Amino acid sequence: MRLTNLQARVAAWMELWEPILPLLVAEFILWTGFGALLPVMPLYFTEHGVSIALLGVVIAAWPAARLVTEPLFGMLADRTARVPMMIAGLLVAASAVGALAIWTAPVAFVLLRALSGLGTAMYDPAARGYLTDAAPEGRRGEVFGLYNAAQMGGILLGPAIGGLGTALMGGYEFVLVFASISTFAAALAVAVRVRELGGQHRPAIPASALAEFPGEFAPELVDTDHGAGGTPGAGDSSAAPGTLVNRFILAAILVNMAGYFGGGLYETIWALFVTDRGGDVALVGATFAVFGLTTILVSPLGGRIVDRLGPFPFIVGGLLVMAATMFIYPWVTEPLLYVPLVAIEAVGFSFLGPATYSVIARGTPAGKSSTAQGILGSAGTVGTITAALG
Numbered sequence: 072m073r074l075t076n077l078q079a080r081v082a083a084w085m086e087l088w089e090p091i092l093p094l095l096v097a098e099f100i101l102w103t104g105f106g107a108l109l110p111v112m113p114l115y116f117t118e119h120g121v122s123i124a125l126l127g128v129v130i131a132a133w134p135a136a137r138l139v140t141e142p143l144f145g146m147l148a149d150r151t152a153r154v155p156m157m158i159a160g161l162l163v164a165a166s167a168v169g170a171l172a173i174w175t176a177p178v179a180f181v182l183l184r185a186l187s188g189l190g191t192a193m194y195d196p197a198a199r200g201y202l203t204d205a206a207p208e209g210r211r212g213e214v215f216g217l218y219n220a221a222q223m224g225g226i227l228l229g230p231a232i233g234g235l236g237t238a239l240m241g242g243y244e245f246v247l248v249f250a251s252i253s254t255f256a257a258a259l260a261v262a263v264r265v266r267e268l269g270g271q272h273r274p275a276i277p278a279s280a281l282a283e284f285p286g287e288f289a290p291e292l293v294d295t296d297h298g299a300g301g302t303p304g305a306g307d308s309s310a311a312p313g314t315l316v317n318r319f320i321l322a323a324i325l326v327n328m329a330g331y332f333g334g335g336l337y338e339t340i341w342a343l344f345v346t347d348r349g350g351d352v353a354l355v356g357a358t359f360a361v362f363g364l365t366t367i368l369v370s371p372l373g374g375r376i377v378d379r380l381g382p383f384p385f386i387v388g389g390l391l392v393m394a395a396t397m398f399i400y401p402w403v404t405e406p407l408l409y410v411p412l413v414a415i416e417a418v419g420f421s422f423l424g425p426a427t428y429s430v431i432a433r434g435t436p437a438g439k440s441s442t443a444q445g446i447l448g449s450a451g452t453v454g455t456i457t458a459a460l461g
Contacts, residue, residue: 090205091214093264094198097257098221101161104253106229107236107246108168115243119175129180131456136188137195138452145196145445149438153197154265160193161258169251172244195448200441203432204268209378215428216374219421220367227363229253230356312436315443319434324450326386326427330420331451333393335458350406358413365417373418374425382426382433389423392416 116129148156167187174183199218206214236245312319342355377385396416403409435443 095221097260099225101257102222102225103229104250106226107233108250111243111246132181132184133188134452136185137192141192141448142445144193145441148197148441156197157261158258160190164190165251165254172247196441196445199444203440211432212377212425212429213374216370216425219370219424223363223366317434323431327447327451328454331454332458335455362417365414369421373422377426382429385422385426389419392419
């Protein structure tokens with residue numbers, strides 16, 4: 072009997088999350104390749120004659136392309152089928168990354184990095200808009216907690232594969248080929264398993280999920296004529312604004328800029344900071360690993376708590392935790408203490424991310440999920456570029 076109940080709960084869980092899981096798997100595959108690429112890109116470019124001065128231009132070509140095009144592709148994704156756009160963006164990005172192993176002139180690096188940014192600008196708003204609309208009512212925070220965990224899982228696994236492959240193959244070209252193949256594999260996963268939602272509204276909550284997970288959904292989400300979630304606009308989407316110019320989107324833009332500013336700051340100086348304070352490269356790697364593992368473990372739970380209690384306290388709390396740890400780091404004299412501090416910061420991030428996405432969804436008019444995600448993506452890119460330049 073206990074096994075039968077467990078099987079029923081697993082089946083109900085799979086039915087509830089079936090529209091979401093294939094895209095999360097694709098995200099994990101994609102970010103595994105991206106994670107393998109991150110540590111070696113500067114080394115590969117300088118090995119092929121890119122000066123330190125030009126290196127900044129090469130690296131910046133990717134976010135610059137996203138900054139300009141992501142809102143445009145977001146609007147397009149809301150007006151066309153999202154799955155073909157996701158596939159096309161991934162194929163463009165995969166081709167551009169693979170071409171870096173063949174076309175090695177400095178000018179080519181700039182152009183191909185920009186093309187890769189263009190591909191991800193096509194993919195990301197469509198993917199996040201899809202997740203927003205495919206999320207069961209009242210579970211957006213949990214969906215984006217799983218989304219963050221999938222990305223972090225790829226970032227953790229990717230460098231290990233990239234490092235081992237580079238050592239065995241004797242060159243950085245392996246990482247470029249691996250990242251390209253991973254991106255192609257993500258495109259294949261989207262093409263085979265992700266299905267269009269068939270409209271702008273989130274799918275109904277399966278009756279089996281309501282039976283197996285009582286108390287998980289607000290009563291107003293159940294409609295006696297249509298089943299769970301059967302009425303478009305039910306529940307937390309019923310009071311959606313009529314325009315993207317509203318306080319929810321403005322708040323999310325500011326939070327996204329702040330969060331990505333922190334990310335850009337760490338990407339630029341964290342390794343230098345840790346080694347300057349007496350740490351070594353192994354400690355740098357350990358801090359990234361701890362941040363990733365903590366996010367993987369906490370983000371899904373953080374998303375569920377955000378769904379139950381509301382996003383705004385966790386946005387404020389997450390930002391305060393991250394700001395406090397940033398303030399404390401320079402005063403710490405023992406580098407090993409950075410590890411527990413990074414774990415605390417990751418907990419704040421694990422609540423901040425799902426809470427921010429919940430606010431974005433709350434302020435998004437029907438049919439404009441990808442447009443909103445494109446605008447928010449550009450806001451984050453501004454934060455990253457500002458931090459790197461600063």
